[in-house]
Amino acid sequence: METGDRPQCSDECREALRRLGALLDGELGEVTQAKLEHHLADCEPCTERRDFEEGFRELVRRGCTDEAPPDLRARILSQLDEIVTG
Numbered sequence: 001m002e003t004g005d006r007p008q009c010s011d012e013c014r015e016a017l018r019r020l021g022a023l024l025d026g027e028l029g030e031v032t033q034a035k036l037e038h039h040l041a042d043c044e045p046c047t048e049r050r051d052f053e054e055g056f057r058e059l060v061r062r063g064c065t066d067e068a069p070p071d072l073r074a075r076i077l078s079q080l081d082e083i084v085t086g
Protein backbone atom coordinates (compact mmCIF):
# COMPACT_ATOMS: atom_id res chain seq x y z
CA MET A 1 0.00 0.00 0.00
CA GLU A 2 1.36 3.44 -0.94
CA THR A 3 1.50 5.80 2.00
CA GLY A 4 3.76 8.48 0.56
CA ASP A 5 1.00 10.88 -0.41
CA ARG A 6 -1.70 10.75 2.19
CA PRO A 7 -4.96 12.42 1.21
CA GLN A 8 -5.34 13.77 4.69
CA CYS A 9 -7.51 16.85 4.49
CA SER A 10 -9.68 16.27 1.49
CA ASP A 11 -13.37 17.06 1.69
CA GLU A 12 -14.02 13.37 1.34
CA CYS A 13 -12.00 12.65 4.47
CA ARG A 14 -13.75 15.38 6.45
CA GLU A 15 -17.08 14.01 5.41
CA ALA A 16 -16.01 10.48 6.29
CA LEU A 17 -14.71 11.49 9.71
CA ARG A 18 -17.83 13.48 10.42
CA ARG A 19 -19.89 10.36 9.78
CA LEU A 20 -17.71 7.95 11.74
CA GLY A 21 -19.90 8.16 14.82
CA ALA A 22 -23.04 7.42 12.87
CA LEU A 23 -21.27 4.55 11.11
CA LEU A 24 -20.20 2.98 14.38
CA ASP A 25 -23.68 3.50 15.78
CA GLY A 26 -25.14 1.80 12.72
CA GLU A 27 -27.17 4.92 11.97
CA LEU A 28 -26.16 5.39 8.37
CA GLY A 29 -28.28 4.32 5.46
CA GLU A 30 -27.03 1.40 3.42
CA VAL A 31 -25.79 3.53 0.53
CA THR A 32 -24.02 6.06 2.73
CA GLN A 33 -22.46 3.33 4.78
CA ALA A 34 -21.22 1.51 1.68
CA LYS A 35 -19.69 4.75 0.37
CA LEU A 36 -18.02 5.43 3.67
CA GLU A 37 -16.63 1.92 3.94
CA HIS A 38 -15.35 2.20 0.41
CA HIS A 39 -13.51 5.38 1.37
CA LEU A 40 -12.11 3.77 4.51
CA ALA A 41 -10.82 0.83 2.50
CA ASP A 42 -8.88 3.32 0.36
CA CYS A 43 -7.81 5.78 3.00
CA GLU A 44 -5.36 4.81 5.70
CA PRO A 45 -5.68 7.94 7.88
CA CYS A 46 -9.45 7.60 8.02
CA THR A 47 -9.15 3.90 8.80
CA GLU A 48 -6.85 4.74 11.69
CA ARG A 49 -9.38 7.24 13.04
CA ARG A 50 -12.13 4.69 12.67
CA ASP A 51 -10.11 2.09 14.56
CA PHE A 52 -9.29 4.65 17.23
CA GLU A 53 -12.88 5.64 17.75
CA GLU A 54 -14.07 2.05 17.55
CA GLY A 55 -11.58 1.09 20.26
CA PHE A 56 -12.69 3.99 22.40
CA ARG A 57 -16.33 3.02 22.04
CA GLU A 58 -15.47 -0.56 22.89
CA LEU A 59 -13.96 0.69 26.14
CA VAL A 60 -17.07 2.69 26.89
CA ARG A 61 -19.23 -0.32 26.15
CA ARG A 62 -17.26 -2.48 28.53
CA GLY A 63 -17.55 0.14 31.20
CA CYS A 64 -13.78 0.48 31.53
CA THR A 65 -14.05 4.23 31.30
CA ASP A 66 -15.56 4.21 34.77
CA GLU A 67 -12.01 3.68 35.87
CA ALA A 68 -10.56 6.27 33.55
CA PRO A 69 -10.14 9.74 35.01
CA PRO A 70 -12.75 12.15 33.64
CA ASP A 71 -10.07 14.46 32.30
CA LEU A 72 -8.60 11.62 30.26
CA ARG A 73 -11.98 10.96 28.72
CA ALA A 74 -12.39 14.66 28.04
CA ARG A 75 -8.99 14.75 26.39
CA ILE A 76 -9.78 11.80 24.14
CA LEU A 77 -13.12 13.28 23.20
CA SER A 78 -11.63 16.68 22.40
CA GLN A 79 -8.94 14.95 20.37
CA LEU A 80 -11.63 13.22 18.37
CA ASP A 81 -13.35 16.54 17.94
CA GLU A 82 -10.17 18.13 16.62
CA ILE A 83 -9.72 15.30 14.17
CA VAL A 84 -13.20 15.77 12.81
CA THR A 85 -13.17 19.55 12.61
CA GLY A 86 -9.57 19.65 11.37
Ligand SMILES: [Zn+2]
Nearest residue numbers: 013016043046
Ligand atom coordinates in the same frame (compact mmCIF):
# COMPACT_ATOMS: atom_id res chain seq x y z
ZN1 LIG B 1 -10.03 9.63 4.22
